[in-house]
Amino acid sequence: MHRYDWLCLKGLAQALRVFNKQEETPQYSLRNISRGSMLKMHVKPETSQIRPYVVSAVLRGITFYEASYNSFIDLQDKLHQNICWQRTLVAIGTHDLDTLEGPFSYEALQPSSISFVPLKQVKNFRADELMEFYKSDLKLKKFLHIIENSLVFPIIYDSKRRQNVKFECTATDLTKAKIVLNTMVTIFSAYCGKKYEVEPVEVIYSNGESFVYPDLSLYNMEVPLSYVNDSIGVALKAEEVL
Structure with a gap:
């Protein structure tokens, strides 16, 4: 079993503190709001042509310091390199919700009809122009082929048709998208005003189906004792495994 929360310093340090009984295991929860009060993400049918899935969540009252922010960015990069398969299966977006206004829409449009000012730029680019621009970018050019x-091209708009949302993962693999979302929000909910609380978002598809994310429910797994011993290199008896 992979522990993607160990990919960043924050997640690894927290796991070690829990293991050494220096702190209690975090009890994550969803903010208690009605479905009608949740932020909405409406998925347009055209997204099925490129990235058919989106999951989303909100962290409220979050406070970052330099070290925690760097860990936040580092985890996104590590997830993109690992479970996201270099962003081919899942792409993560995180943005300042205070500058946005819901409901949100996840769409797929012709590149020539999408235009915005990208991060760290001052010029407005059409999406097709931006692809050419980034061909000389050492970090981003390796993702253009996707x-x-x-x-x-996939894009998310708010009600003012600006292009950001607090937390979203667009994906071709829904299972991996949910894992990535859960990993991000659980680790960094530690910096929220109400610690370990995550605000859910309702995702509504064009066929009328709707889903609430993230799913933080606990579940039991049954595994053979040999799997436990082989995974961590020990020889425990059944009664010794907690």
Whole structure:
């Protein structure tokens, strides 16, 4: 079993403190709000052509310091390199919700019809122009192939048709998207005003189906004793395994 929360210093340090009984195991929870009060993410049918899934969540009252913010960015990068398969399966977006206004829409449009000012730039680019611009970017050019030959590009708008949302993962693999979302929000909910609380978001598809994310429910797993011993290199008896 992979522990993706160990990919960043914050997650690894927390796991060690819990293991050494220096702190209690975190009890994560969803903010108690009605479905009608949740932020909405409406998914347009055209997204099925490129990245059909999106999951989303909100962290309220979050306070970052330099070290915790760097860990936050580092975890996104590590997840993109690992479970996200270099962003081919899942792409993570995190943004300042205070500058946005819901409801949100997840769409897939022709590149020539998408335009915005990208991060660290001052010029407005069409999406097709941006692909050319980033071909000289040492960090980003390796990801261009994921969508550059697609007839449509995925994009998220708020109600003012600005292009950010607090936490979202667009994906071709829904299971991995949910794992990535849960990993991000649980680790960094430690910095929220109400510690370990995550605000859910309702995702509504064009066929009428709707889902609430994230799913933080606990579940039991049954594994053979040999799997436990082989995984951590020990020889415990059944009664010694907690």
